[in-house]
Amino acid sequence: MNEKTLTLLVENESGLGPVFEVDPARYREAAARHPDVASRVRAVFSTDRDRFAQTIGEADALVGWVFPHRELDRLAPQLRWVHLTGAGVNHLAPFDWGPPGLVVTNNRGVHAPKAAEFAAAAALMIVNKLPRLVSRQWDRHWELDYSETIGGKTAGIVGVGNMGAAVAGACRTLGMRVLGMRRSGAPRPEVDHMFGPEELDVLLAQSDVVFLCTPLTDETRSLMDSARFARMKPGSGIVNLARGAVVDNDALRAALASGQVSGAILDVFDPEPLPADSPLWTTPNLIVTPHCSSDDAQSYVPRTLDLIFDNLRRLMTGQTLRGIVDPRLGY
Amino acid sequence: MTEHLRIHIENDSTIGPLFEITPEMIARAEARRPEVKGRWTASYGRDLVEFERNVAAADGLLGWQFRHAEIDRLGPRLHWIQLTGAGLDHLLPLKWLPPRIALTNARGAHKPKIGEALFMSVLMLNNFIPALVHHQRARRWNQMFATGIAGKTLLIVGLGEAGGDAARLARTFGIRVVATARRTTSHIAAHEVHPPSALRDLLPQADIVMLTVPLTPQTRGMFGAREIGLMKPGAGLVSLARAGIVDDVALKDALARGHLSGCVYDLEDPSHRQFDTEMWDCPNMIYLPHSQTNDPARFMENVLDIFFDNLARALGGEPFANRVDPNLGY
Numbered sequence: 001m002n003e004k005t006l007t008l009l010v011e012n013e014s015g016l017g018p019v020f021e022v023d024p025a026r027y028r029e030a031a032a033r034h035p036d037v038a039s040r041v042r043a044v045f046s047t048d049r050d051r052f053a054q055t056i057g058e059a060d061a062l063v064g065w066v067f068p069h070r071e072l073d074r075l076a077p078q079l080r081w082v083h084l085t086g087a088g089v090n091h092l093a094p095f096d097w098g099p100p101g102l103v104v105t106n107n108r109g110v111h112a113p114k115a116a117e118f119a120a121a122a123a124l125m126i127v128n129k130l131p132r133l134v135s136r137q138w139d140r141h142w143e144l145d146y147s148e149t150i151g152g153k154t155a156g157i158v159g160v161g162n163m164g165a166a167v168a169g170a171c172r173t174l175g176m177r178v179l180g181m182r183r184s185g186a187p188r189p190e191v192d193h194m195f196g197p198e199e200l201d202v203l204l205a206q207s208d209v210v211f212l213c214t215p216l217t218d219e220t221r222s223l224m225d226s227a228r229f230a231r232m233k234p235g236s237g238i239v240n241l242a243r244g245a246v247v248d249n250d251a252l253r254a255a256l257a258s259g260q261v262s263g264a265i266l267d268v269f270d271p272e273p274l275p276a277d278s279p280l281w282t283t284p285n286l287i288v289t290p291h292c293s294s295d296d297a298q299s300y301v302p303r304t305l306d307l308i309f310d311n312l313r314r315l316m317t318g319q320t321l322r323g324i325v326d327p328r329l330g331y
Numbered sequence: 332m333t334e335h336l337r338i339h340i341e342n343d344s345t346i347g348p349l350f351e352i353t354p355e356m357i358a359r360a361e362a363r364r365p366e367v368k369g370r371w372t373a374s375y376g377r378d379l380v381e382f383e384r385n386v387a388a389a390d391g392l393l394g395w396q397f398r399h400a401e402i403d404r405l406g407p408r409l410h411w412i413q414l415t416g417a418g419l420d421h422l423l424p425l426k427w428l429p430p431r432i433a434l435t436n437a438r439g440a441h442k443p444k445i446g447e448a449l450f451m452s453v454l455m456l457n458n459f460i461p462a463l464v465h466h467q468r469a470r471r472w473n474q475m476f477a478t479g480i481a482g483k484t485l486l487i488v489g490l491g492e493a494g495g496d497a498a499r500l501a502r503t504f505g506i507r508v509v510a511t512a513r514r515t516t517s518h519i520a521a522h523e524v525h526p527p528s529a530l531r532d533l534l535p536q537a538d539i540v541m542l543t544v545p546l547t548p549q550t551r552g553m554f555g556a557r558e559i560g561l562m563k564p565g566a567g568l569v570s571l572a573r574a575g576i577v578d579d580v581a582l583k584d585a586l587a588r589g590h591l592s593g594c595v596y597d598l599e600d601p602s603h604r605q606f607d608t609e610m611w612d613c614p615n616m617i618y619l620p621h622s623q624t625n626d627p628a629r630f631m632e633n634v635l636d637i638f639f640d641n642l643a644r645a646l647g648g649e650p651f652a653n654r655v656d657p658n659l660g661y
Contacts, residue, residue, distance in 0.1 A: 124451035
C-alpha cells in the first residue's frame, strides 16, 4: 500500500437536508468500521462551500453533490477521484470536466434496499388501484373497486441497473413475473426476461406495472411520451423512480384521463421541488411522493460512507473503483 | 356416514354479482372433489323467495342472509349452515343457533389477496404514504424520509387467517411479527403470539399495529383513546376492523395531533354505518373501500372449496372445518 496520507474533501449541501449529510460524526462511525483506511485519510468537512476554496487545491479526493465542477481542472490539480453522493448524476453532465485522469463515481447501489421496499409498496398500490382510491377519497366517493392478486402479474423494469435490479427482486418476492430492459440486453438473475432498448414496446405491452429506473440521458429524456403510453397494456400502471424528465407528464396526464393508464406513482419531477401550481398535484389517479422513496433516513449516509471507504482502499492499492461513471454514457 | 344430503344454496343480490353462486360454479368446484358427486343434491334460491319451501327439505344451507332468527322452525332437518363470508357480525348474537346445527364460515377464502392488501398497508404506513398524500392534496412538497422496515415490529391484533396471511409476507421482508389471538398460542409466521389480555403491554412495542379482530360483543369498542394512546408515537395503524371496534373520533384526534403517523382503514359502505363525513378529510388517513381484500376471480372459488370440503366431511361423518364457536361469535 502506498503510505501517503490522502486529503479527502467532503462537500455538503445543506439544502439537501440531514438525511444526506456526510457529517463528522457519521464519518467517525464509518472510520471505526474501516480503521486501516481511515488512519491514512485526512478528512476536511465543508458545508455550502465554506471550506471548499481553501482545501480543494490540496485534495486528492472529493465527496459531494453540488460543487463548481467546471473549475476543478484549474482549482484541483491533484484531484484523482470525485465521489457523487447520489445516483442520478445528470446535473453534472456532460462529464468533460476535471483534471486529466479524474475518476468519477456515484452512489449506485446505496439506494437498493430502500428502493426495493418502496417498489414492493408501489407494485401493490398499482395493482390495488390505490391512486384511484385516493382520488375518490378526496371526492368523498365510496365505491367497491375489486382488484386481482399480485401473484402472476407482470412487472416491467425500464433500466435494470442497481436500483432496477432491487426493484425486480422485490417484485419477484411478491410473486410477479419480471421483465427488464437495459442498454446491453444482458440477463440478470432478478429478471425473468431481459430486453434491449429497441424492444421497449414489447415490455410495455406485457407489463401490469411499469417501473422507470433509468438514468436521465439524451436517450431517456421524454422516453415515456404519448406513443409509449399508447403501447402500455390498457389499465396498467406506472411508477417513476428515475428522473422527472424521463416522462412527458402531459402525455401521462392524458393517458390517465383516458384510462389507458390506471394509476401512476411519481417520486421524481422536473423541476424539483414540484411547483405549487403544477397540475400534477391534483391529477386524478396520480400519487405524488416528493423524491423520498429510496433514501433510507438512517442508513443512507452510513452505506454511502462504506462505499467511500471501500473506494479509498481501492484508490490506495491501485484497484478499480466501484461505481465509476462512464463519461460517454453519463451514468 | 350419511348416504345423501340436500343442500339449499341461497343467493343474495344485494351483496353484488361477485358473490353469486351459479350451478356452473358448483359444477367446476365439484369437479375438484369428485368423491361427493352423486351423493348430494342442490336447490337454488335468491333473495329469500320461496325460502321456506326450499329450506324445509334441506339438510344443509349455503348462504349469507337466511332469516336466521326463524331458522330453527323453518329448517327442521338442517344440521349445517355454511356461510359465504368470514365476518358474521350480522348474525350475532348466535342465540338463534340450535345445538343440532353446525355453523361454519369462509375464513381463509380471502387468501392470498387479503394478506397482500394488509401487507401493502403496512408498507404504505412505513413509507408515510397516507401523510404524503395528505401533503399532496395541499400541494406541499414535504419530503418524509423513512427507515427500512426490516427489524421493525408489526403487532397483529386478532391473528387469524387474514393476519396470518399478512404475517407470511411481513416475515419475508424481515419484519418482527407479534400477535394477539384468542384461539391459538403459536403461528408459523409470528415470532410471538399472546392472549388478548396482553394487548396493552404489546401496543407500546409496535411500529405498526394491524387490527384483524372480528366484531363481537367482546371486541366492540375495544380500540379506543386509551389503546391508541398506548401506541408508540409516530406508529401507524392498519384497520380491517368492522365499524364499532375503533373509536373514530379518538383515531382522528391522534392523526391530527401527529401521535400516529398514518392510518390505512378498510371502510365498509359509509351509507350503511355510522360515519362522520368529516372523517373523509381526516389527515394522514387512507381508506380502502372494503374490496381490496377479495380477489373476484378467486374468492367464490375458495368459498366453494371450503363448502365442498365440509360437504365431504358431512358425508363422511367427520367434524366440520371452519366451525364458528357460538360463544365467541366467530
